[in-house]
Structure formats: C-alpha cells, structure tokens
Amino acid sequence: MTTRRYAVVGTGSRSAMYLSSLTDTYAHVGEIVAVCEPNPARAGYHAEQFGFDVPRYEPADLEAMIAEQRIDRVVVTSPDHSHADLVARAMRAGADVVVEKPLTTTADGVRTIAGAMRETGRDLVMTFNYRYSPRNSELRRVIADGEIGRVLSVHFEWALDTVHGADYFRRWHREKENSGGLLVHKSSHHFDLVNWWIDSNPTRVYATGGLAFYGPDGAGAAGAGERPAKGRDAAAGDPWAIKMAADPKLKALYLDAEEHDGYVRDQDVFASGITIEDNLGLTVDYASGAFLTYSLNAHAPWEGYRVTVNGTEGRAELEVVERGWVDNPNVVDPSATPEGAAGDEVRPTGERLVVQRHWEPAREVAIPMGAGSHGGGDAILLRDIFEPGTQDDPLGRASGVLDGVRAVSVGIAGNVSLAEGRAVTVDELELGVNLADQDLDPTAGRN
Numbered sequence: 001m002t003t004r005r006y007a008v009v010g011t012g013s014r015s016a017m018y019l020s021s022l023t024d025t026y027a028h029v030g031e032i033v034a035v036c037e038p039n040p041a042r043a044g045y046h047a048e049q050f051g052f053d054v055p056r057y058e059p060a061d062l063e064a065m066i067a068e069q070r071i072d073r074v075v076v077t078s079p080d081h082s083h084a085d086l087v088a089r090a091m092r093a094g095a096d097v098v099v100e101k102p103l104t105t106t107a108d109g110v111r112t113i114a115g116a117m118r119e120t121g122r123d124l125v126m127t128f129n130y131r132y133s134p135r136n137s138e139l140r141r142v143i144a145d146g147e148i149g150r151v152l153s154v155h156f157e158w159a160l161d162t163v164h165g166a167d168y169f170r171r172w173h174r175e176k177e178n179s180g181g182l183l184v185h186k187s188s189h190h191f192d193l194v195n196w197w198i199d200s201n202p203t204r205v206y207a208t209g210g211l212a213f214y215g216p217d218g219a220g221a222a223g224a225g226e227r228p229a230k231g232r233d234a235a236a237g238d239p240w241a242i243k244m245a246a247d248p249k250l251k252a253l254y255l256d257a258e259e260h261d262g263y264v265r266d267q268d269v270f271a272s273g274i275t276i277e278d279n280l281g282l283t284v285d286y287a288s289g290a291f292l293t294y295s296l297n298a299h300a301p302w303e304g305y306r307v308t309v310n311g312t313e314g315r316a317e318l319e320v321v322e323r324g325w326v327d328n329p330n331v332v333d334p335s336a337t338p339e340g341a342a343g344d345e346v347r348p349t350g351e352r353l354v355v356q357r358h359w360e361p362a363r364e365v366a367i368p369m370g371a372g373s374h375g376g377g378d379a380i381l382l383r384d385i386f387e388p389g390t391q392d393d394p395l396g397r398a399s400g401v402l403d404g405v406r407a408v409s410v411g412i413a414g415n416v417s418l419a420e421g422r423a424v425t426v427d428e429l430e431l432g433v434n435l436a437d438q439d440l441d442p443t444a445g446r447n
C-alpha cells in the first residue's frame with residue numbers, strides 16, 4: 001500500500017480530525033511530514049498532542065514546503081477566505097488537495113480553483129461530513145429509492161443556538177470577507193445536502209435577512225448588560241462569554257497563541273465590526289424544476305433542524321434536535337458538538353425520519369446506526385478522504401470539486417441577492433464551471 005506524504009495547512013481546531021487520523025487509523029496510508037501554519041503556538045500544540053515532529057512553514061512558503069518535503073497531498077484547514085489561493089498554489093506546486101468546506105467564499109475563488117485544476121489535472125476532495133450522518137444518508141436513500149416520487153419542493157429550517165450560533169460572531173467568521181457570512185460558511189453544508197438529496201443543480205437564488213440580534217445595535221445587546229472587550233473578561237455567569245482560560249484546549253490553541261498573531265478567539269458578540277447576518281431566508285430554484293425554501297437562525301434557544309421534502313408520490317420529514325436547550329450560562333467550549341441537556345423533556349434530543357406516501361398512513365423510517373462516532377458516519381467519511389475510491393457507496397457520499405462549487409454557488413448568489421435586493425442566477429456569477437459538467441474532476445465516479 002502506498003503511503004502518501006501529507007502536509008496540513010492551518011492547524012487550528014478543525015485540523016485535529018486529520019492529524020489524529022494520520023497519526024493513528026490512517027498512518028498506514030499517510031504520513032504527516034510538514035505543517036503550514038503562521039502561528040507557532042497552534043502548530044506546537046498539535047505536534048505535542050499527536051506526537052509528531054515536523055517542520056513548520058509560513059503560508060508564503062507553501063510551494064517551498066511542497067518541493068522540499070516532497071508532499072503528495074495537502075489538507076487545507078485554514079480560514080475560508082484563504083482556501084482558493086492555497087488550493088490553487090498547492091496544485092501548481094504539484095500536490096493533490098483535501099479541502100474543508102466551504103470550497104471558497106467568492107466567485108473569484110471558484111474561478112481560481114477551476115483554473116488551477118484545469119491547468120494541473122490535480123485531484124481535489126471536499127469534506128462534506130454532514131452527508132455521512134446516518135439520518136442525512138437515510139433521507140438520501142429514501143429519495144433515491146423513489147419512495148416519495150420526484151421531488152417538487154424542499155423546506156429546510158436550521159436553528160443554531162445561543163452557544164454554537166453565537167460562536168460565529170466571536171472570531172474571524174464575523175467578517176464577511178473572511179467567511180462569506182453564514183450563507184457560505186455554515187449553510188454550504190446545508191445546500192450541499194439539498195443538492196445531493198435531490199440530485200440537482202441550483203439555478204437561481206433570492207435571499208433576505210440581516211444582522212438583527214448580535215452586534216451593538218442587535219436586539220440581543222439591550223439585555224446583555226455591560227460588555228467587556230473580550231469574552232474572557234466578562235463577569236462570571238455571562239451567558240455570552242466563553243471561558244478560554246478554563247479550557248486547556250482553548251487556552252493552548254487561542255489564548256496562549258494570541259501573542260504571536262493577535263487572533264482574538266473570544267470577541268464580544270455584541271461588539272462592533274460584525275459584517276455577517278444572523279437571520280436569513282432564501283428561495284432557491286433548481287434545474288430539475290424543484291425549489292427550496294431555507295432559513296437559518298443563529299440565536300435560537302435550541303439547536304437542530306427540520307427538513308420537509310415534497311414529492312409527486314408523498315412526503316418525507318426529518319426532524320433533529322441536537323441540543324434541546326442551553327443550560328450552561330458560562331460557556332467553555334462552544335465548538336463542542338451539542339449533546340442535549342438534562343431535564344430536556346419537552347424538546348428531547350433525538351431524530352425522527354417520517355415518510356408518508358399518498359393515501360397511506362405515515363411510517364417512521366429506522367435510521368441505521370454503525371459503530372463509532374456520529375453513528376458510524378465518521379469511519380466512512382475518513383476512508384473516503386484517506387483511501388479514496390476504495391469503498392462501494394451506493395449513496396455516493398464522497399464529494400469533489402463540483403459538489404463544492406454547487407454548494408457555495410447558492411451562498412455566493414445569496415450574498416449578491418442580499419446586497420442588491422433581487423433574485424440572482426447562478427449563471428450570472430460566471431463561475432467558469434458548468435455545474436452539470438464533469439471536466440474538473442479527474443476521478444471518475446466522484447463529482
């Protein structure tokens with residue numbers, strides 16, 4: 001079995017999934033030989049955690065790293081706005097790429113990546129981990145098996161709670177030029193799910209919404225009391241603060257690393273400088289003739305989602321409660337997966353997939369769970385990333401560049417729509433990629 005030489009680019013919190021895999025379950029197919037990370041403290045933390053000792057390069061030296069360390073594949077886990085440049089440069093320097101969602105934040109970024117792929121023929125694997133969650137996989141199966149007929153419309157509501165949702169307003173995500181806003185940063189997961197569930201391409205987007213709750217003028221600011229400059233200094237019991245000093249991982253990765261680059265992880269969610277939205281609503285038309293209505297709320301008292309899929313022969317409904325209520329007034333690690341709180345009787349944590357065909361009673365569909373984290377989904381995801389093409393997956397969960405482009409095209413068009421107050425077609429973004437085309441993806445069967 002060939003062992004690939006890997007470099008991880010951007011060693012913040014998300015990189016841990018890749019670093020842990022490459023130093024454990026996937027060490028037989030991949031070896032970490034370098035990291036590219038501007039902050040020595042963050043790079044050092046992970047080297048110690050996962051027990052590797054490899055050279056660290058600055059982002060400006062990406063090409064030198066790839067040449068000197070003979071890198072086969074880079075994993076890009078840097079902030080969203082940096083993806084396009086790093087992906088294109090890595091390919092031109094001779095490496096294949098695994099990139100976290102979102103693929104990029106702008107139409108220009110799509111053109112940059114498409115240009116590099118055409119020029120180099122290099123491979124790109126996207127990480128759309130939500131596909132692998134058994135409930136989301138099962139909804140795909142229900143639709144693909146024709147249980148509800150041809151899909152005519154989808155209604156999708158996503159609620160981010162005051163722990164997790166608030167976290168996007170604390171750090172780099174809070175500026176649209178860094179993250180593309182939640183429509184790109186967060187919703188690209190959701191748009192990818194819809195594109196994949198209904199197997200069609202988005203064509204036109206109308207978006208509305210704004211910053212209504214967070215920020216100095218947001219509705220939440222009035223009741224939030226006197227605000228400190230950084231969440232860490234907030235009075236004990238402030239539900240809007242994270243306590244980085246109390247959490248060894250947050251402390252090492254961000255608080256102790258701040259002196260090197262001034263990256264403040266715990267800005268106040270009611271401070272000025274936020275340029276993203278916290279309440280969003282969209283209508284999306286699809287090539288198949290179906291349409292999507294979608295909403296995202298980032299200050300809900302519970303976290304989860306509801307999806308309704310209307311087909312010609314019936315309807316599928318998926319309801320998920322990831323956390324029924326927020327009971328921790330003094331948040332420690334907001335990025336931790338919601339796990340439901342005790343005393344959660346009214347809105348119990350859980351999931352329910354119901355299918356109802358016309359003229360038939362509703363039936364609950366069992367969601368098959370595998371072994372390991374995220375109901376077995378993570379094991380399948382990691383194999384698709386580190387041993388691509390080695391498992392048969394009738395659901396087609398492995399994703400490539402076109403899936404990445406399809407997903408961000410909705411958010412990018414949505415951002416234009418928000419700015420201009422009109423419906424925006426995907427065509428007018430001039431992405432330089434035909435969404436129905438396979439020409440960007442050198443790997444047959446993965447699109």
Ligand SMILES: NC(=O)c1ccc[n+]([C@@H]2O[C@H](COP(=O)([O-])OP(=O)(O)OC[C@H]3O[C@@H](n4cnc5c(N)ncnc54)[C@H](O)[C@@H]3O)[C@@H](O)[C@H]2O)c1
Pocket residue numbers: 009010011012013014015036037038039042059076077078079080082086100101102127129185
């Ligand atoms: N799939 C998921 O569910 C999921 C979850 C979390 C994050 N993500 C994605 O992972 C990426 C990283 O998110 P995070 O939460 O780890 O952020 P983070 O801020 O914790 O880490 C980003 C790291 O990149 C470094 N960096 C900044 N600019 C760089 C550059 N030009 N080149 C190389 N490194 C650079 C930073 O110093 C930092 O260490 C984002 O794209 C995010 O959308 C995906």
